[in-house]
Amino acid sequence: MLFQVGGQGTRPTFFEMAAAQQLPSSLRAALTYSIGVLALRRPFFHKVLDYEDEFFALLMLVLEAHSLQTTDASFSETLYGLRRRTVQIRVKKDRPRLTSNETIHHSGLEKHQRVLSVVFLVVLPYFKSKLHSVYNKEREARLQASLWGPGDDRFDDVDYFDGGEGSLASSGSLNAETSVGTRLTKKIQKVIAACYPWVHATSEGLSFTYQLLYLLDATGFYSLGLHVLGIHVCRATGQELMDTSSRISKIRSRERERLRGPPWLKALQGALLSCSYAVLDYAQTGLIAAVFIFKMMEWWYQSAEERMSAPTVYPPPPPPPAPKVAKEGIPLPADRTVCPLCSQKRANPSVVTISGFVFCYACIFKYINQYKRCPVTLMPATVDQIRRLFHDV
Numbered sequence: 001m002l003f004q005v006g007g008q009g010t011r012p013t014f015f016e017m018a019a020a021q022q023l024p025s026s027l028r029a030a031l032t033y034s035i036g037v038l039a040l041r042r043p044f045f046h047k048v049l050d051y052e053d054e055f056f057a058l059l060m061l062v063l064e065a066h067s068l069q070t071t072d073a074s075f076s077e078t079l080y081g082l083r084r085r086t087v088q089i090r091v092k093k094d095r096p097r098l099t100s101n102e103t104i105h106h107s108g109l110e111k112h113q114r115v116l117s118v119v120f121l122v123v124l125p126y127f128k129s130k131l132h133s134v135y136n137k138e139r140e141a142r143l144q145a146s147l148w149g150p151g152d153d154r155f156d157d158v159d160y161f162d163g164g165e166g167s168l169a170s171s172g173s174l175n176a177e178t179s180v181g182t183r184l185t186k187k188i189q190k191v192i193a194a195c196y197p198w199v200h201a202t203s204e205g206l207s208f209t210y211q212l213l214y215l216l217d218a219t220g221f222y223s224l225g226l227h228v229l230g231i232h233v234c235r236a237t238g239q240e241l242m243d244t245s246s247r248i249s250k251i252r253s254r255e256r257e258r259l260r261g262p263p264w265l266k267a268l269q270g271a272l273l274s275c276s277y278a279v280l281d282y283a284q285t286g287l288i289a290a291v292f293i294f295k296m297m298e299w300w301y302q303s304a305e306e307r308m309s310a311p312t313v314y315p316p317p318p319p320p321p322a323p324k325v326a327k328e329g330i331p332l333p334a335d336r337t338v339c340p341l342c343s344q345k346r347a348n349p350s351v352v353t354i355s356g357f358v359f360c361y362a363c364i365f366k367y368i369n370q371y372k373r374c375p376v377t378l379m380p381a382t383v384d385q386i387r388r389l390f391h392d393v
Helices: 013-041 045-050 052-071 075-079 111-149 157-162 165-177 181-213 224-229 238-257 265-280 283-309 361-371
Strands: 084-088 104-107 231-233 349-352 357-360 386-388
Touching: 013 045, 013 052, 013 075, 013 181, 045 052, 045 224, 052 075, 052 111, 052 238, 075 084, 084 111, 111 181, 181 224, 224 231, 238 265, 349 361, 357 361, 361 386
Parallel strands: none
Antiparallel strands: 084 104, 084 231, 349 357, 349 386
C-alpha cells in the first residue's frame, strides 16, 4: 500500500495527492523569494510584497478557474495527470449498503462543483492566510504589551513635565478621539486571536484524519473539501486527455464566433484572445520552469560570488632566521638547560622576546636592568620584554 508508486489503476497514490496539495505552497514560497530578490534592485516590487496574499490569490484564481474549466482538475493536479470526477454510487434497491460488488461511477464536474472547487482552493486559503497574519500581529502586540506595558500607558516627555495632570488630560482626549470603528476592529482582532488557534487545530486535525484514512484505503476522499463536494480525484486516461483537448478547442472556437464589431475590432479581440490562451496554456509549465531557472541562476551566481569573495589561502610564511650571537656577546653553553649568565641549571626560566634566548629570571633581570640589552645578541631590550616560561625548553 505504501509503495504504490507505479501508477496502477485510476486511484492516485497518497504520495501523488500529497505532492499535488503541497505544490501551491511551495510555488508561493518560491515566487515570494524571487520577488524579494528582484525588489533589492527594483523597489517597485516591494508593493507586490506588501500585498502578497492578494497577489498570489489573484494569480491562483486565474489559474485554478482556467484549469477547472478546461481540464476538470486543479492547477497542481493537472501537472500530475489527475482529474476530478463527481462520485455517483450505484446501489441496488434491495441492498441499501454498498458492498464490494457495487461500483462507484465517476462523471465530469458540474458548474457549481467547479465554482465551489475554486472557493476551496483559493478563497478559503486566502482567508486562512489573512486570519493567520491577524493572529500573529495580535500575539506580537500582546507580547510587546507584556514587556513594555499597553500603548496607552506608555510615558512620553509630556508626562514628566505635566506632573500627572497632563497625562490624565491626554489619556482622556485620546479616549475621546478613538472612533467606534477602531474599537470594533480591536475587538474583532481579539476575537480572532482567541478563536484562530482552535480553528487552525480543528482544520489540521481533520486534514490529518482524512489523509490517514486515505492512506489506509478507508476512504476515497483525500480532504474534507473533496468529501463535501462529493468529488474523487482520479488518474486521467489517454482518451480523457484527447477529449479535453477537443473540448478546449470547441470552447475557444465558440468564443471567437461571439466576437462582434468591425473587422479591425474583431482582429484586435482575436489577438487578445490568442495571447490570453497562450499565457494560460503555458502558465503551468512556464511558471514552474521560470522558478526552476531562477533558482538555478541564483545558485550559479551565488557560488561564483562565494568563490570570488572567499579569502585566498596562502601557505604560512617561513619562520624568521634565528638571531645571531654577537662577537662581544656571552657565548651559549652546550647544554640548553644551562643559563648563559650563571652557567647553572636555569631557575625560573624566562625568555627575552627580542632574541628568544632563555635565562634565569634573576640573572636576566639584573643584566637587562643594568645594560639595557640582550646578553647574547647585544640587541636593545628592557625589563618589560622579559617573559616567564612555565615549561622549560
